[in-house]
Structures are given as structure tokens and as C-alpha cells.
Amino acid sequence: xxxxxxxxxxxxxxxxxxxxxxxxxxxxVNVEDLVLGDRPIxxxxxxxxxxxxxxxxMIMHSTSLDRGRVSLLPPGGGEVVLSSLPAHRMARHxxxxxxxxxxxxxxxxxxxxxxxxxAESRYEQPQRILSERTVFxxxxxxxxxxxxxxxxxxxxxxxxxxxxxxxxDIVRCLLLKPTFLLLDEPTAGLPDDLTExxxxxxRELAATGTTVVIVEHDLNVIWNLCDEVHFMxxxxxxxxxxxxxxxxHRTVVEKYLGEGHV
Amino acid sequence: xxxxxxxxxxxTGLFEVVMVIGLALLLHLQLGLARIANFGVVGFWGxxxxxxxxxxxxxxxxxxxxxxxxxxxxxxxxxAGLAGLLVGWLVADLDTDxxxxxxxxxxxxxxxxxxxxxxxxxxxxxxxxLGFPYDIGxxxxxxxxxxxLVTAVVxxxxxxxxxxxxxxxxxLLIAVGSNEPLAxxxxxxxxxxxxxxxAVASAAMxxxxxxxxxxxxxxxxxxxxxxxxxxxxxxxxxxxxxxVWGAVVGVVLTVGLFDIVIQSYLPLPRxxxxxxxxxxxxxxxxxxxxxxxxxxxxxxxGDMRRDRxxxxxHGR
Ligand SMILES: Nc1ncnc2c1ncn2[C@@H]1O[C@H](COP(=O)(O)OP(=O)(O)O)[C@@H](O)[C@H]1O
Ligand SMILES: [Mg+2]
Numbered sequence: 001x002x003x004x005x006x007x008x009x010x011x012x013x014x015x016x017x018x019x020x021x022x023x024x025x026x027x028x029v030n031v032e033d034l035v036l037g038d039r040p041i042x043x044x045x046x047x048x049x050x051x052x053x054x055x056x057x058m059i060m061h062s063t064s065l066d067r068g069r070v071s072l073l074p075p076g077g078g079e080v081v082l083s084s085l086p087a088h089r090m091a092r093h094x095x096x097x098x099x100x101x102x103x104x105x106x107x108x109x110x111x112x113x114x115x116x117x118x119a120e121s122r123y124e125q126p127q128r129i130l131s132e133r134t135v136f137x138x139x140x141x142x143x144x145x146x147x148x149x150x151x152x153x154x155x156x157x158x159x160x161x162x163x164x165x166x167x168x169d170i171v172r173c174l175l176l177k178p179t180f181l182l183l184d185e186p187t188a189g190l191p192d193d194l195t196e197x198x199x200x201x202x203r204e205l206a207a208t209g210t211t212v213v214i215v216e217h218d219l220n221v222i223w224n225l226c227d228e229v230h231f232m233x234x235x236x237x238x239x240x241x242x243x244x245x246x247x248x249h250r251t252v253v254e255k256y257l258g259e260g261h262v
Numbered sequence: 263x264x265x266x267x268x269x270x271x272x273x274t275g276l277f278e279v280v281m282v283i284g285l286a287l288l289l290h291l292q293l294g295l296a297r298i299a300n301f302g303v304v305g306f307w308g309x310x311x312x313x314x315x316x317x318x319x320x321x322x323x324x325x326x327x328x329x330x331x332x333x334x335x336x337x338x339x340x341x342a343g344l345a346g347l348l349v350g351w352l353v354a355d356l357d358t359d360x361x362x363x364x365x366x367x368x369x370x371x372x373x374x375x376x377x378x379x380x381x382x383x384x385x386x387x388x389x390x391x392l393g394f395p396y397d398i399g400x401x402x403x404x405x406x407x408x409x410x411l412v413t414a415v416v417x418x419x420x421x422x423x424x425x426x427x428x429x430x431x432x433x434l435l436i437a438v439g440s441n442e443p444l445a446x447x448x449x450x451x452x453x454x455x456x457x458x459x460x461a462v463a464s465a466a467m468x469x470x471x472x473x474x475x476x477x478x479x480x481x482x483x484x485x486x487x488x489x490x491x492x493x494x495x496x497x498x499x500x501x502x503x504x505x506v507w508g509a510v511v512g513v514v515l516t517v518g519l520f521d522i523v524i525q526s527y528l529p530l531p532r533x534x535x536x537x538x539x540x541x542x543x544x545x546x547x548x549x550x551x552x553x554x555x556x557x558x559x560x561x562x563x564g565d566m567r568r569d570r571x572x573x574x575x576h577g578r
Contacts, residue, residue, distance in 0.1 A: 060447060062443055062446070062447060086446075086453075087443070087446045087447060088445075088446040088447075088449055088450055088451050088452065089449075090447070090449070091447070091448060091449030092449055096447075097447065099444075099447075103441060103443075103444045104441065104444070105436065105437050105440045105441050105444065105445075106440050106441070107436050107439070107440045107504075107566055107568060108433065108436060108437060108440065108568060109568045109569050109572045111572040111576050112433050112436075112437075112568055112572060115430065115433060116430075116433050116434065116437050116445075116448060116450075117448050119430040119433070119434070121449075121450075121451070123430045123431075124430045124431050124433075124434045124450075124455075125431060125458075126426075126431055126458055126459070126462050128429065128430070128431060129422065129425040129426055129428075129429040129431060129432075130425065130429065131429060131430055132428055132429050132430060132575070135430050136576060140576075154573075154578045155572075155576075155578065156569055156572040156573035156576060156577065156578055157569050158568075158569055172448060176448065176449065
């Protein structure tokens with residue numbers, strides 16, 4: 001059911017219906033009816049193994065669904081059935097996800113990675129072998145702004161540390177100009193100052209109409225940032241509400257916070 | 263033109279080296295950048311050669327040279343490209359083993375077709391009647407000019423590959439090769455990318471096949487064995503799959519050393535040439551491949567250095 005809370009400058013929402021995924025016979029995600037993005041920044045929390053990452057991957061169609069349907073509801077109306085699109089079409093619809101587990105191109109430098117993310121597909125054709133300068137000129141300023149903001153070193157080098165790769169993953173997402181951004185534990189392993197910067201970026205995005213959904217184990221980030229929190233356990237979202245009410249909810253305290261996650 | 267220093271052996275040897283460099287460069291785009299191990303190189307090359315030969319010999323063309331050559335070579339290129347599209351479509355989503363079996367199977371199918379369709383291709387008897395699209399005098403002069411032309415074509419391929427490394431397209435190929443799901447999540451149509459890579463590389467391989475047909479002037483299904491693929495693969499792996507110059511260095515050291523130095527300049531008994539040498543060659547190439555993969559898997563030139571390249575073209 002589409003919830004009644006609608007934000008002022010509404011961003012896109014994602015509607016998940018009857019989505020089921022199992023691995024070797026074990027049901028890992030079973031989401032009856034879930035709308036993400038009624039509020040600009042939403043959190044998705046829950047114990048390890050609850051299925052948060054899998055659900056996000058199902059939305060991106062990088063994991064196939066056993067059953068069910070995922071749709072994008074753009075603010076202007078209409079519906080895009082994401083679950084019937086191939087994974088590479090998500091970005092074109094503005095749906096973008098960062099990865100919990102570090103994902104990188106081992107042969108590509110930081111410049112490469114970021115230029116790859118921004119390059120329009122018309123420049124990536126086999127006959128367009130002279131278009132590097134054009135692509136670089138079009139996007140250099142934007143890329144440098146991100147590099148400076150996060151304090152990357154030499155962009156012609158490879159991303160070395162885990163933290164750098166994690167940030168690179170996030171910057172790639174930002175360069176895709178998402179309208180619906182999913183962040184899977186974006187600040188895990190980052191020092192406090194960079195966590196702070198990621199949070200700043202998320203707020204800026206939300207202010208300009210992008211919907212952001214964050215999975216995060218650092219609950220301070222969740223309580224600070226989110227307008228709405230979904231609590232997921234054993235494959236289903238069993239509770240939703242504003243941060244304050246989720247924080248104090250008995251089930252959450254017992255199932256999750258009680259385990260020492262505070 | 264006095265070409266006394268060039269004997270017929272040397273011209274054929276050089277032609278072989280240059281052509282295999284061309285094939286290895288195209289294979290480099292697939293294997294070195296996109297990490298698709300195409301073991302069917304000879305199939306695309308052979309399709310080009312035979313489509314060219316059959317059209318050239320069997321069709322009564324209303325126009326003379328060089329148009330007849332150009333028309334037949336264009337058709338051969340297109341057909342090889344379409345074959346690439348088809349094979350690419352079949353193997354693009356398979357894992358390495360699947361690609362190996364699929365492309366090898368394709369090459370075998372080409373050889374079988376060329377052998378069994380003998381009313382068109384001459385089958386095992388072979389097919390003559392091809393010739394140079396010009397006549398500038400002695401056979402040797404004609405062959406030498408053809409060597410110059412194929413060198414120009416391969417030079418163009420080298421230039422193309424060199425540019426690919428410095429283009430968004432090359433970056434996309436490398437991304438597809440090193441982390442396909444991640445490339446997909448950035449909106450890159452990885453399947454289509456591989457498909458077109460196959461089409462373009464195969465078309466060029468087909469064109470080289472047509473040029474080879476002209477040079478030998480006699481098509482022999484024996485050429486469609488694994489030899490050509492092996493030569494391109496070994497050369498590329500020895501030189502370094504990930505480097506532009508890997509194909510050049512590696513093929514010169516393998517095919518060059520074997521087909522030119524050993525065959526032309528070593529005093530080997532005559533009777534070896536038909537029997538022992540081809541076998542020795544494949545054994546030596548196979549051995550080289552194993553040794554390189556064991557002791558220097560990245561080849562003589564080593565790994566791609568995008569950091570140096572990016573530093574050079576875009577700075578810090
Ligand atoms: N590719 C996979 N194959 C098998 N099991 C998987 C796979 N991906 C996730 N799982 C399992 O699904 C469950 C949910 O995982 P995940 O979605 O990563 O949870 P969360 O992100 O909430 O910690 C876990 O028990 C995990 O082991
Ligand atoms: Mg997770």
C-alpha cells in the first residue's frame with residue numbers, strides 16, 4: 001500500500017511487492033509490500049543477515065527475484081517496472097546503489113573509474129576512439145570537485161586502501177546523478193571526518209530532490225540523518241516509523257539494540 | 263625495384279609475422295582488455311578467407327581489379343563480422359570455459375564447413391584461381407607490394423588499438439573485463455559491448471583472412487586448423503596480453519623467430535619442411551605458452567599501467 005506521508009518536493013519512490021528471494025532453499029527476503037522513499041532520507045536497519053543487502057540488490061536487479069515485482073514511481077507519476085529491466089538500465093532511471101562489500105576495477109585508476117562513471121554511452125563506441133579529451137573536458141570540473149571534497153590524493157593512481165575504494169564507490173554513484181540512491185553501509189570502515197562528509201553529501205542530495213535509502217550499522221548516522229526508518233528482520237520489514245519511535249520500540253530493542261548494537 | 267636481398271621465403275615469412283601480429287592485436291582487445299579468451303580466431307580469419315575466395319573465384323564479376331578484390335574483401339569482412347556477432351551473442355554471458363568451448367567449436371565448424379562444401383570451396387583438394395588485384399611485374403614484386411599493403415593494414419590496426427587504450431571505449435572494455443557486475447551497475451550495457459567487440463574484431467580478422475587468401479592464391483583447409491589461433495595466442499601471451507606492444511613483441515619473438523630465422527636461415531634438411539617443421543612449430547609454441555603462463559603470466563612487457571597513462575594524459 002502506498003503510504004500517505006508525502007513530502008513537499010516529492011522525490012521518486014520505489015515500490016516492492018511480493019518480492020521473494022531464497023538461496024539454496026532458505027528464504028532470505030520476503031517482502032510483502034514496501035514503499036521506500038516517502039520521505040527524503042530513509043534508513044533500513046536490522047540485524048546481520050536480515051536480508052538488507054539482498055533486498056537492495058533485488059531492487060537493482062543485480063540479484064534476480066524468485067517472485068514479485070519492484071517498481072520505480074517517479075514524482076511526476078507513472079511507473080517503471082525495474083524488476084523487468086536488465087541491471088544496466090537502472091542507472092538511466094536514476095536508480096543507483098553503492099556496495100557494502102568493496103567493489104572496484106582492479107585495472108583502473110581513480111581517474112579511470114570516475115571518467116567511466118560519467119562517460120556518456122555515445123562516447124564509448126568502438127568508432128569514437130578520439131573522444132577522451134571531450135569526455136574529460138566535459139566532466140573534469142565536476143570530478144575534481146568530488147575529489148577535493150573527499151580529499152583524494154593523486155587521481156592518476158589506483159585506489160589503495162579499503163576506505164579509499166569505499167569512497168570511490170560512493171563518488172562513482174554521485175557522478176551518475178542519482179534520483180534514487182541506495183547506500184549499503186556507506187560509512188563502514190571510514191574515519192569520523194569522512195563519515196561526516198558522506199552525511200553532508202546525503203543531506204545535499206536529499207535537499208535537491210534525490211531520495212536516499214541508507215543501510216547502516218552505525219546507528220548514530222541513522223538517527224542523525226533519517227526522516228523515516230524501516231526495521232528489517234528475517235527477510236521482512238516488520239516495522240517502520242520515525243527514528244525516535246523505532247529507537248524506542250520494544251521489538252527493535254529486543255531483537256537488535258539489545259544485542260549491543262547501540 | 264631490386265629486391266635481391268628478399269627471397270621468396272623471407273617475403274612469406276614476413277607476411278606471416280605481420281598478419282599474425284594483426285590477429286594478435288585484435289585478440290588483445292578481447293583477451294587483454296575485456297578478458298574474453300577467444301580461441302576461435304582462425305574461424306573468423308578463415309571465414310574471411312573462404313568467403314573472399316569463393317566470391318572471387320566462383321562469381322562472374324562485371325568489373326575488373328581492384329574493384330573485384332575490394333567487393334569480395336568487403337563481403338568477407340561483413341560476413342566475418344556477422345559471424346562475430348553471432349558467436350559473441352552465444353558466448354558473451356558464458357564463463358571462461360564456456361567461451362573456450364564455444365569459440366573453439368565455432369572454429370572447428372568453419373573448418374568442417376570449408377571441407378564438406380567442396381563444390382564451393384574445393385574441400386580438401388583446395389581452391390586455386392585467386393590472384394593479386396594488380397600486376398606490377400614479377401611474382402616477387404607483386405608479393406612484396408602485398409606485404410607492404412598488409413603491413414599498412416596491420417599498422418592501422420596497431421594505431422587503432424593504441425587509440426583504444428586512450429579512449430572511453432578502451433576504458434569500458436577494461437571495466438567489463440575486470441568487474442562486469444560493477445560496470446553494469448554504472449549503467450554500462452556490458453553484453454552489447456562484448457557483442458560489438460566480437461563483431462568489430464571478427465570483421466577485421468576476416469579482412470586479414472581475405473588478404474592472406476590473395477597472398478597464398480590457393481586456399482587449403484589445412485590452414486583452418488588450430489595453428490593460426492595458437493600463433494596469435496602464444497605471441498600475445500608471451501609479449502603481454504594487457505599491453506599494446508605485447509602482440510608485436512611476442513609475435514616477432516615466436517612466429518618471427520620460427521618462420522623466418524629457423525626456417526630460412528638454419529641449414530635444415532629439405533624433407534623436414536613438409537613434415538617435421540609444422541609439428542615442431544606447434545610443439546614449440548605450446549611449450550612457450552606453458553612456460554610463460556607458469557613463470558611470467560603477464561608476459562614480457564608486464565601488466566597494463568593505467569596509472570602512468572592517466573598521469574600522462576590527464577595529470578594529477
Ligand atoms: N549469494 C548468496 N548465496 C547464498 N546465501 C546468500 C547470498 N547472499 C546472501 N546470502 C544469505 O542471505 C542472508 C541475508 O544476507 P544479507 O542480505 O547480506 O543480509 P544483511 O545485509 O541484512 O546483513 C544471509 O544469511 C546470507 O548468508
Ligand atoms: Mg549487508
